[in-house]
Amino acid sequence: MNKRWLLALIILSSIVFLILYSNKFILAGQPAIESKEIIRVATTTSTYDSGLLQTLIPVFEDLYPEQVKVDVISVGTGQALALGRDGNADLLIVHARSLEDQFMEQGFGEKAYDLMSNQFVLVGPPSDPAQLSDAKSIADAFQRIAFTESVFISRGDESGTHVKELSLWELSNIKDLNKPWYLSIGQGMGATLQMASEKEAYTLADQATYLTSPYNLVVHYQGDLELLNPYGLILVQDSLQREWAERLINFMLGEEGQALIGSYGIDQYGQPLFIPQAKIR
């Protein structure tokens, strides 16, 4: 190899490179999207990982071929709300009602709706060290975990799940969680379930993530009213895509969207992961 060869190689690579770069959208599997409107939806990691939106959104996009693209960003609940506050997302799909109400009160949301719901489940190792099989209520279950000092993994990240979990400890009258058996890890539902599986510990999970996760955990308690997990849909006040965002909202709350939500998961998991529940707040 000599200098001229290298120079030719560099020039050739640069040309190829610039072509690739300017056509990066083609490489990404879709034509250049400058002409399409983009709607940004911020949602929680658990909602995203359930796969529901990946099913729902293409149906919506097909209603308006070549006109709109929906970008879904999955982050923690707090971050999703922050994206809404900063105006970096058009729609929010989260499940932390108290935080959502706060968001609306502070004027960051234009409109809020109930979208769907499912439930939280208390999962743990098959061996069930805390003897939850004859627990009478969720409060009873939480108390048994505390009294037997069984390891419990907490999301610890101010997510919808975490907020619910803390309210349940309060309901059970357990005040002091600063204990060696209570592990607050500040991570997503997947990571939390993974740790619970590894450490043979208990945790509170949303049903969708639990069903779609491959870990060695069983449901030890479910069904109480307190374990209801409602999902909210919020139109961000600051949104620059109000018209399109409202079309997406109407789709998700409409007959077709709600039917898709209600049937999602039946094939793969034997039961739907969400219950459609459209309502304006």
Next chain:
Amino acid sequence: MDISLFSTLLEAKQDIFAIISLSFIVSSMAIFIGLIIGLPLGVGIGIFSFPGRRLCVALIYTMMGFPTVLIGLIVYMVLSRHGWLGELNLLFTPEAMIIAQSMLTTPIIMGLTFSAVYAKSQYIHDTTVSLGATRWQLMYTVLREARKGIWVGVATAFGRAISEVGAVILVGGNIVGSTRVLTTAIILETRKGHFDIALLLGFVLLLISFTVQLFFMFGMMDVFRSKGK
């Protein structure tokens, strides 16, 4: 690995190709920018003495070790709707990821270029100036002599850029089809518990990184220079 893994991969073939090419493009552009900014500055600071030079060097080395997730946070805040560069609408685009990765590569290239040049500069300076060289000729000579260290800088910067995940997921959003790269895809699959897919993606990342580093190694070992120089 079982058959179902491969069939899943074949279905995702289009996605995987997009993810791989985006990883490569984003990191390559970051290296390109890092060279444009970092190379001249690194050489200049390495050769020329000026007041505050030691402070500059200390700053460069600090930036080299700066926590990358913090860089991501800063870029997010700048590109956010109400941030300084909000009107550019760059958040959650590949361009934002390139910006974030450039902030990683530039200090590395600058620092390692400086280091390579500084080691040679005194010797070169004495030799060339005594032979009547101009400033530009001096810089060119130093660049040639320090080239191996510079290749090391580029190789290091590329390795850093292509393996970055925190900053990239923060400013890019890991959006399927537009801002998902290998590292953010690995995080997603890991989070979902699909460890086999995550490992496979990791292997692909390693393969790409290795191939590119091989090219840089040839540079380091003067494979690109004509014989007899």
